[in-house]
Amino acid sequence: MAPVEGSTxxxxxxxxxxxxxxxxxxxxxxxxxVVVDNLDNSSEESLRRVKELIPDKADNLVFHxxxxxxxxxxxxxxxxxxxxxxxxxxxxxxxxxxxxxxMRYYSNNIVGxxxxxxxxxxxxxxxxxxxSSATVYGEPATVPCTEDxxxxxxxxxxxxxxxxxxxxxxxxxxxxxxQVVLLRYFNPVGAxxxxxxxxxxxxxxxxxxxxxxxxxVGRRERLSVYGDDYPTPDGTGKRDYIHVMxxxxxxxxxxxxxxxxxxxxxxxxxxxxxxxxxxxxxxxAFAKAAGKEIPMQIAPRRPGDxxxxxxxxxxxxxxxxxxxxxxxxxxxxxxxxxxxxNPYGYGxxx
Numbered sequence: 001m002a003p004v005e006g007s008t009x010x011x012x013x014x015x016x017x018x019x020x021x022x023x024x025x026x027x028x029x030x031x032x033x034v035v036v037d038n039l040d041n042s043s044e045e046s047l048r049r050v051k052e053l054i055p056d057k058a059d060n061l062v063f064h065x066x067x068x069x070x071x072x073x074x075x076x077x078x079x080x081x082x083x084x085x086x087x088x089x090x091x092x093x094x095x096x097x098x099x100x101x102x103m104r105y106y107s108n109n110i111v112g113x114x115x116x117x118x119x120x121x122x123x124x125x126x127x128x129x130x131x132s133s134a135t136v137y138g139e140p141a142t143v144p145c146t147e148d149x150x151x152x153x154x155x156x157x158x159x160x161x162x163x164x165x166x167x168x169x170x171x172x173x174x175x176x177x178x179q180v181v182l183l184r185y186f187n188p189v190g191a192x193x194x195x196x197x198x199x200x201x202x203x204x205x206x207x208x209x210x211x212x213x214x215x216x217v218g219r220r221e222r223l224s225v226y227g228d229d230y231p232t233p234d235g236t237g238k239r240d241y242i243h244v245m246x247x248x249x250x251x252x253x254x255x256x257x258x259x260x261x262x263x264x265x266x267x268x269x270x271x272x273x274x275x276x277x278x279x280x281x282x283x284x285a286f287a288k289a290a291g292k293e294i295p296m297q298i299a300p301r302r303p304g305d306x307x308x309x310x311x312x313x314x315x316x317x318x319x320x321x322x323x324x325x326x327x328x329x330x331x332x333x334x335x336x337x338x339x340x341x342n343p344y345g346y347g348x349x350x
Contacts, residue, residue, distance in 0.1 A: 004026075004029050004030065004031055004252065004255050004256050004259050005029065005030030005031070006030060006031075006032075007030075007031045007032070007084045007085065007255065007259055008031065008032040008033075008034065008081055008082060008083050008084050009026055009031050009032070009033055009034070009083070009084065009085050009086070009087060009255060010034040010035075010036060010077065010078065010083045010085075010086045010087075010125075011023055011026070011033055011034065011035050011036070011086075011087045011089065012036045012037070012068055012086065012087070012088045012089055012090035012116065013036075013037055013042070013088070013089030013090035013091065013131070014033070014035030014036065014037055014047070014063075014087075014089065015035060015037040015039060015042035015043060015044055015046050015047050015063070016037070016041065016042040016046075016089055016090075017042075017188070017198070017199040017200070017201075017244065018089060018131065018185075018188055018244060018247055018248065019035070019037070019042070019087075019089040020042075020046040020047065020049075020050055020197050021191075021192060021197060021244045021245060021247070021248040022087060022089075022247075022248040022251045022252075023035060023047065023050050023061060024050045024053060024054060024192065024197070024248065025245070025248040025249055025251070025252050026087075026251075026252060026255070027050070027054050027057040027060055027061060028054060028057070029252050029255075030057075031060070031255075032060045032061075032062075032081070033060060033061045033062070034062050034064070034077055034080070034081065034083065035047060035061065035062065035063045035064065036064045036066045036068065036073075036074065036077050036090070037063070037064075037065065037066070037090065038065065038066060038067040038068075038090075039065060040092070041092075041093075041201070041202055042200075043200060043345070043346040043347070044063065044065075045346040046197050046200070046346060047061065047063055049196045049197050050197060052196065053192070053194060053196055053197070062080070064076070064077045067112070068090045068108075068112035068113070068115060068116050069107070069108065069111060069112045069115055071115050071118075071119060074115065074116060074119040075119055075122070075123075078119055078120070078122075078123040078125065079123070082123075082124075082125075083120075083123065083125045084125070084127065084259065085125070085127035085128070085129065085179075085255055085258055085259070086116070086120060086125060086127065086128045086129070087128075087129045087131070087251055087255070088113065088116065088128055088129065088130050088131060089131045090112065091108065091109040091112070091131070091160065091161075092104065092105050092108050092109060092157070093157060093206075094157065094206050095135075095155050095157050095158070095206060096206070097157075098155055098156035098157035098160075099155055099156060102156040105156045105157055105160050106156065106160060109157075109160035109161075109164065110160055110163050110164060110167070113164050113167065113168075114167065117167075117168075117171060126175070126177055126178045126179065127178070127179040127180075127258045127259075128168060128178075128179070128180050128181075129180075129181045129183060129251060129254045129255060129258070130164060130165070130168055130180065130181070130182050130183065131183060131185070132161050132164070132165055132182050132183055132184045132185070132268075133158070133161045133184060133185055134184050134185060134186045134187075134240070134270070134272070134309060134311065135153065135154075135155075135157070135158040135161060136151045136152075136153060136158060136161055136162045136165065136184060137149055137151060137152070137184075137309070138151070138152030138153060138154055138158070139152075139154070139304065139306045140306065140309060143276070143308050143309060143310055144274065144310050144311055144312035145270065145309065145310070145311055145312060146270075146312045146315075147184070147268045147269065147270055147312075147315055151165075154304045155304070165182050165268070168180045168182065168266065169182075169266050172265060172266040173266070176265070178266075179258040179261075179262070179264050179265065179266075180265075180266040180267070181254040181257065181258060181264070181266075181267050181268075181269065182266070182267070182268040182269070183250060183251070183254060183269055183271050184268065184269070184270050184271065184311075185242065185247060185271050185272070186239065186240035186241070186242050186270070186271065186272035186273070186309070186310065186311050187207070187208075187209075187239045187240060187241045187242060188241075188242055188243075188244050188247050189209040189241045189242070189243065189244065189331045189332075189335060190209075190243040190244045190245065190326065190330070190331035190332075190334045190335050191244065191334045191335050191337065191338035191339075192244075192245065192334070192338070193245075193334050193337070194337075195334075195337035195338045195340075195341045195342070196338075197338070198244075198334075198335065198338030198339070198342065198345075199213075199244075199335075199338075199345075200342075200345025200346050200347070201345075208239075208279060208282065209241070209282070209286075209331075209335060211223055212282070212283060212286050212294055213286075213335055213336070213338075213339040214339075215294050215295065215296075216286065216287075216290045216292060216294060216336065216339060216340075217339050217340065217343040218343075219343065219344075221295065222294075222295040222296055222297055223283065223294055223295070223296040223297075224296070224297055224298075224299040225279050225280070225283075225296050225297070225298050225299065226299050226300065226301055226302045226305060227298075227299075227300065227301030227302070227305065228298045229301070230301075230307040230308075231307055232278055232307055232308060233278070234278050234280045234281070236278045236279035236280045237278065237279055237305055237306070237307060237308065238276035238277060238278045238279075238307070238308040238309070238310070239276060239277065239308075239309055239310070240272040240273055240274070240275065240276050240277075240309065240310035240311050241273070241277055241282065241328055241331060242271060242272050242273050242324055242326075243324065243325075243326035243330065243331045243334070245326065245334075246271075246273075246324040246325055246326055247271055249322065250269075250271040250316065250320065250322050253316075253320040253321060253322035254269070254320055256320075256321075257319065257320055267319060268315075269315050269316050269319060269320060270311040270312065270313055270315065270316060271311070271313075271316060271322075271324075272310060272311025272313055272324070273310075273311070273313065273324040274310065274311055274312065274313040274324075275310060276308050276309070276310035277328050281328070282328065282332075283296065285328050285329050285331075285332045286332045286335070286336065288329075288332070289329070289332035289333045289335070289336040290332075290336045290339075290340070
């Protein structure tokens with residue numbers, strides 16, 4: 001496949017966890033990167049460090065502090081140069097918060113995407129890679145999850161991901177010159193091996209790995225493990241954890257696909273490892289990487305948590321030529337390096 005070198009990519013939410021790692025890999029692949037981010041749940045420091053990690057390409061990254069609902073701001077970001085493709089990460093992503101504030105989620109995630117599409121059309125940019133989620137599988141009846149599984153969303157956050165998938169699918173069907181890749185991520189973990197960029201959630205983490213990390217650095221007392229009576233070997237839920245660098249490379253592979261195959265249409269692809277790891281296995285791997293015990297307590301199951309969810313990954317290999325490379329042990333080593341060197345993320349101690 002031809003290189004993606006020379007492409008200009010606009011990345012919404014590019015200062016966030018997955019966004020910043022993807023920006024780094026795009027720069028490394030020779031792309032110009034235009035980041036649009038309102039810094040709602042991210043920090044501009046991540047982009048400063050991305051530039052620091054790849055100094056000879058630092059000038060190829062431009063940042064606009066802009067919300068995807070801000071049509072005028074988006075218009076300016078697109079007008080400054082010709083954009084070849086958009087990678088769309090921007091969105092609110094806390095399940096509990098989405099239940100408490102559904103309108104905020106529908107407005108930001110769905111209306112924001114519609115505004116983004118309209119601005120893209122105005123500027124003749126018709127390729128989008130969308131950050132979707134395995135949450136669209138709901139509680140799958142069987143595993144592994146294939147891209148053809150029935151979809152269902154169990155909360156407003158998940159529904160926004162599913163609705164946006166439908167919007168982009170309908171758009172591409174009505175306008176065949178559009179190219180869309182819907183990437184359904186499983187559970188992103190890990191950090192750049194340098195320890196300079198990583199996940200920095202504001203408030204109480206919603207996901208297992210950043211919570212474990214905060215217990216390990218002493219920011220939280222102990223981990224709550226929700227349910228130890230699942231039908232799995234150790235009784236705890238099993239998930240497909242994918243290294244954020246693998247995920248970032250999956251986006252570069254998706255970009256390569258749309259830049260090389262103008263008739264790619266609308267493609268849905270799982271990004272996962274095809275393996276599942278239990279909560280206790282993950283905690284043990286992290287404890288080993290950190291060289292310390294992780295205090296934990298067993299709590300009741302959470303409603304809507306499936307016993308086991310992992311990806312079938314054949315399509316990613318076949319269509320994008322991509323597969324995950326990193327093991328769960330490597331994810332934990334990289335996450336601990338980030339955590340131990342940046343115990344308060346990009347900020348200072350509270």
